[in-house]
């Protein structure tokens with residue numbers, strides 16, 4: 001098993017590190033992390049079980065596979081800081097907007113794979129978009145796909161679709177959280193205790209998603225199945241449409257794609 005090192009230990013890295021160790025497939029003693037705020041890093045190390053390190057260069061030296069998990073605008077600085085130790089290593093980048101080509105222009109003699117994860121990986125329900133273009137050795141790619149696969153679904157994406165894939169599955173959890181919160185507010189308005197409201201909505205969302213995944217039915221057909229003529233559900237559906245729900249979703253993705 002390769003030694004895995006995280007540069008950056010924020011929300012996404014914590015989701016991955018705790019997921020990898022929690023899956024039982026990766027030992028904490030084989031996992032390292034560096035982040036500038038050492039107090040926070042030590043606390044996370046105690047909670048998650050990885051080995052904390054004091055510098056990005058020390059982390060690169062000790063790791064076989066380096067997961068770059070800092071913010072996209074910090075990547076150049078990290079590459080500059082670690083350039084003397086990077087030769088011959090493999091980098092897995094999870095930074096939004098960074099592609100294999102962008103790395104290949106900056107770092108030489110380093111193998112790169114760009115992966116777009118999402119936070120449900122924390123509970124083994126993640127999606128990992130693997131950019132089709134990359135130069136890991138085949139055995140490394142197999143290992144990395146297998147490790148990520150312990151936390152969810154691994155999908156190979158053509159490089160021109162990584163942006164829209166990121167908008168949907170990388171950013172998506174926030175949108176569904178917002179929808180969950182909005183319906184729970186409505187439930188509370190009509191007397192549901194807050195915890196029960198979240199439970200009902202979350203389970204309904206997860207169940208509806210699973211029904212679509214398992215049956216492969218068009219979402220419109222599944223919606224029709226629930227809407228009896230003159231019934232309650234169609235009144236709710238019409239009201240959502242009247243308030244521009246479909247357009248709000250499309251414009252939400254437009255706003256992200258404008259930044260691409």
Ligand SMILES: NC(=O)c1ccc[n+]([C@@H]2O[C@H](COP(=O)([O-])OP(=O)(O)OC[C@H]3O[C@@H](n4cnc5c(N)ncnc54)[C@H](OP(=O)(O)O)[C@@H]3O)[C@@H](O)[C@H]2O)c1
Pocket residue numbers: 007008009010011012013034035036037038040056069070071072074077078094095096116117118119170171
């Ligand atoms: N959050 C998501 O849902 C999500 C989904 C898909 C992809 N991503 C990608 O994951 C990456 C991390 O996102 P995040 O949400 O986890 O961010 P975050 O919570 O803000 O974490 C950023 C991490 O980077 C560290 N850091 C800051 N400056 C650094 C430097 N110079 N060298 C090394 N580490 C540095 C921070 O350390 P300190 O706290 O010690 O300052 C922190 O641990 C981003 O590139 C993002 O595009 C995130």
